[in-house]
Amino acid sequence: xxxxxxxxxxxxxxxxxxxxxxxxxxxxxxxxxxxxxxxxxxxxxxxxxxxxxxxxxxxxxxxxxxxxxxxxxxxxxxxxxxxxxxxxxxxxxxxxxxxxxxxxxxxxxxxxxxxxxxxxxxxxxxxxxxxxxxxxxxxxxxxxxxxxxxxxxxxxxxxxxxxxxxxxxxxxxxxxxxxxxxxxxxxxxxxxxxxxxxxxxxxxxxxxxxxxxxxxxxxxxxxxxxxxxxxxxxxxxxxxxxxxxxxxxxxxxxxxxxxxxxxxxxxxxxxxxxxxxxxxxxxxxxxxxxxxxxxxxxxxxxxxxxxxxxxxxxxxxxx
Amino acid sequence: xxxxxxxxxxxxxxxxxxxxxxxxxxxxxxxxxxxxxxxxxxxxxxxxxxxxxxxxxxxxxxxxxxxxxxxxxxxxxxxxxxxxxxxxxxxxxxxxxxxxxxxxxxxxxxxxxxxxxxxxxxxxxxxxxxxxxxxxxxxxxxxxxxxxxxxxxxxxxxxxxxxxxxxxxxxxxxxxxxxxxxxxxxxxxxxxxxxxxxxxxxxxxxxxxxxxxxxxxxxxxxxxxxxxxxxxxxxxxxxxxxxxxxxxxxxxxxxxxxxxxxxxxxxxxxxxxxxxxxxxxxxxxxxxxxxxxxxxxxxxxxxxxxxxxxxxxxxxxxxxxxxxxxxxxxxxxxxxxxxxxxxxxxxxxxxxxxxxxxxxxxxxxxxxxxxxxxxxxxxxxxxxxxxxxxxxxxxxxxxxx
Numbered sequence: 143x144x145x146x147x148x149x150x151x152x153x154x155x156x157x158x159x160x161x162x163x164x165x166x167x168x169x170x171x172x173x174x175x176x177x178x179x180x181x182x183x184x185x186x187x188x189x190x191x192x193x194x195x196x197x198x199x200x201x202x203x204x205x206x207x208x209x210x211x212x213x214x215x216x217x218x219x220x221x222x223x224x225x226x227x228x229x230x231x232x233x234x235x236x237x238x239x240x241x242x243x244x245x246x247x248x249x250x251x252x253x254x255x256x257x258x259x260x261x262x263x264x265x266x267x268x269x270x271x272x273x274x275x276x277x278x279x280x281x282x283x284x285x286x287x288x289x290x291x292x293x294x295x296x297x298x299x300x301x302x303x304x305x306x307x308x309x310x311x312x313x314x315x316x317x318x319x320x321x322x323x324x325x326x327x328x329x330x331x332x333x334x335x336x337x338x339x340x341x342x343x344x345x346x347x348x349x350x351x352x353x354x355x356x357x358x359x360x361x362x363x364x365x366x367x368x369x370x371x372x373x374x375x376x377x378x379x380x381x382x383x384x385x386x387x388x389x390x391x392x393x394x395x396x397x398x399x400x401x402x403x404x405x406x407x408x409x410x411x412x413x414x415x416x417x418x419x420x421x422x423x424x425x426x427x428x429x430x431x432x433x434x435x436x437x438x439x440x441x442x443x444x445x446x447x448x449x450x451x452x453x454x455x456x457x458x459x460x461x
Numbered sequence: 462x463x464x465x466x467x468x469x470x471x472x473x474x475x476x477x478x479x480x481x482x483x484x485x486x487x488x489x490x491x492x493x494x495x496x497x498x499x500x501x502x503x504x505x506x507x508x509x510x511x512x513x514x515x516x517x518x519x520x521x522x523x524x525x526x527x528x529x530x531x532x533x534x535x536x537x538x539x540x541x542x543x544x545x546x547x548x549x550x551x552x553x554x555x556x557x558x559x560x561x562x563x564x565x566x567x568x569x570x571x572x573x574x575x576x577x578x579x580x581x582x583x584x585x586x587x588x589x590x591x592x593x594x595x596x597x598x599x600x601x602x603x604x605x606x607x608x609x610x611x612x613x614x615x616x617x618x619x620x621x622x623x624x625x626x627x628x629x630x631x632x633x634x635x636x637x638x639x640x641x642x643x644x645x646x647x648x649x650x651x652x653x654x655x656x657x658x659x660x661x662x663x664x665x666x667x668x669x670x671x672x673x674x675x676x677x678x679x680x681x682x683x684x685x686x687x688x689x690x691x692x693x694x695x696x697x698x699x700x701x702x703x704x705x706x707x708x709x710x711x712x713x714x715x716x717x718x719x720x721x722x723x724x725x726x727x728x729x730x731x732x733x734x735x736x737x738x739x740x741x742x743x744x745x746x747x748x749x750x751x752x753x754x755x756x757x758x759x760x761x762x763x764x765x766x767x768x769x770x771x772x773x774x775x776x777x778x779x780x781x782x783x784x785x786x787x788x789x790x791x792x793x794x795x796x797x798x799x800x801x802x803x804x805x806x807x808x809x810x811x812x813x814x815x816x817x818x819x820x821x822x823x824x825x826x827x828x829x830x831x832x833x834x835x836x837x838x839x840x841x842x843x844x845x846x847x848x849x850x851x852x853x854x855x856x857x858x859x860x861x862x
Contacts, residue, residue, distance in 0.1 A: 190673075190847065193676075193677040194677070195673060195676055195677060195846075195847060196847075212467070212678075212679070212680065213467075215677065215678075216467075216678060218677075220673075220674060220677045222670070222673040222674060222677075224670040224673060225670060226669045226670025226671040226672070226673065226674065227669070227671050227674070228475075228479070228669065228671055229669055230479065230483065231475075231479055235479075239471065239475055240674070240678070242471050243468050243471055243472075243675065243678040243679060244678055245467075287674065
């Protein structure tokens with residue numbers, strides 16, 4: 143079925159602006175890779191290089207060990223960040239058109255288009271013009287246009303942006319199902335909890351370079367920090383004499399160096415009173431992301447601050 | 462080689478079907494058909510001969526004179542109603558009362574109030590003359606055939622010995638020149654209309670952001686060529702339907718017009734016009750496609766379309782001057798340059814002053830120029846298709862492509 147997609151040593155500059163700098167990672171079939179990075183980190187540029195929409199200044203993209211050409215790329219499915227289909231064209235005709243552009247026969251494309259519309263609950267809208275559909279339904283058609291030819295490789299740029307919770311659930315299901323059938327899938331997103339739930343692999347890029355890449359669980363386990371949440375007598379508790387980073391944001395929590403055994407923390411907390419909550423686990427993807435992106439040399443990490451600077455822990459503080 | 466051409470047919474088909482189905486296209490087509498038919502109907506009403514005139518004829522014994530008037534009227538295409546009147550007095554009264562416009566009261570006398578209408582007078586005169594001639598022949602013992610032999614002993618033919626090309630006043634040449642000029646103007650109108658269609662199709666695809674999805678599947682060259690073919694096919698359909706409407710109108714209303722001159726050119730000149738037509742359409746369409754690639758919104762395209770019009774203007778001036786006087790000195794060199802060839806070369810070919818080698822130079826130059834435009838347009842498109850803010854300069858787009 144699908145093979146491995148390998149991005150090797152991509153360089154791309156627009157004038158003076160270096161967007162990709164020796165960017166390399168691989169996407170394994172059957173596993174979904176979350177492609178993460180801040181705005182402007184080079185995610186969309188990388189995807190455009192994969193599809194030959196931009197020529198990298200150096201580096202190659204290979205599929206099943208072979209450099210890509212247009213014929214191979216036709217076996218790929220793409221959902222660009224800038225969504226777009228033909229507004230005045232019928233929904234069904236549109237999917238057939240894209241299926242055939244990907245090399246399907248007319249009959250085959252019709253069957254596939256009907257199946258996708260059925261699956262996404264749009265069978266009744268087959269003859270409607272795209273512009274007559276709601277925003278959410280247009281997004282569904284966009285997904286179907288990427289998938290209609292049963293691509294071996296699926297590349298989606300921010301597939302979850304702009305979707306309501308139901309749409310997010312559907313999208314997730316479709317990606318999981320494709321992965322279960324052995325497709326090679328790569329998608330970018332800023333919704334890290336979604337990535338955590340869907341992806342077995344991640345690649346985090348910063349300023350055009352990959353700063354973290356591989357199996358998400360392995361990355362979490364080998365991280366030098368652990369998430370810690372302790373309540374003593376119903377109040378949040380913080381250990382003393384240990385370099386602690388307080389992470390704010392959506393769900394405030396503490397990060398402690400991984401060398402500190404949970405047992406030691408538990409003992410210290412117990413000495414303070416009755417423990418009402420205790421959570422000690424590898425950092426979340428959000429923690430890893432901040433760690434990777436903020437610690438990168440391109441960004442200046444706040445010096446000596448404890449708040450919001452997990453990167454300060456990388457050196458290992460004495461305790 | 463692998464896949465440059467992939468998708469051309471599909472893209473052409475999509476443009477053809479989707480645009481052909483659009484309300485705008487169907488509406489414009491139906492509207493034009495109606496306009497053509499209505500126009501021809503109006504012209505036929507205006508151009509129809511005056512309604513039949515009543516004329517009086519005083520019969521002296523037989524109805525031969527009345528029949529003679531009918532025959533003379535039929536021969537000269539004038540509609541008359543013959544009113545037989547018994548006496549000259551009654552005929553004169555009928556003229557005075559306005560019952561008849563004129564009356565033939567005797568084989569040598571026409572009565573009318575003031576001057577009779579010229580066609581009516583001519584008919585009455587012819588009838589009177591014929592009747593008198595018959596009578597005189599009968600008195601001499603001659604029959605109709607003898608009379609014809611005496612009056613029209615030989616049919617004189619005119620042979621033109623002037624060389625055709627240099628006959629400045631040759632009506633055929635002038636008709637051809639006019640037809641060729643008309644075709645140049647028609648080409649201009651269609652090229653502008655469909656070229657803009659191509660340009661806006663390209664911009665729409667950028668504007669709706671679908672370009673990125675399409676370009677991930679096929680080459681930019683395939684995309685541009687497919688568009689030009691699809692929309693060009695639609696243009697030919699439109700041209701065909703309107704041409705057919707015109708022919709139907711001709712049958713229905715019998716209107717003759719200068720437009721028919723095109724069909725009088727003969728088979729090959731029309732074929733050549735058609736070939737150059739396709740060449741011209743392709744050339745300017747690819748140019749419009751290239752311009753379309755550099756803008757992001759339809760409004761920005763409008764402000765660019767004056768460029769080809771202005772660049773084509775010299776071709777009209779030169780063609781117009783050559784039609785009015787002798788061929789301009791600029792005509793031959795300009796017609797060989799690819800940019801103007803599709804407009805000027807067919808003009809020269811139809812008027813018959815284009816040597817074969819010059820035609821070949823113009824033709825091959827045009828084809829090469831089209832190939833260049835496809836390549837250049839594809840490259841510009843590639844460099845500009847994913848840029849969606851304002852206008853991208855050609856140079857910038859070319860570099861990025």
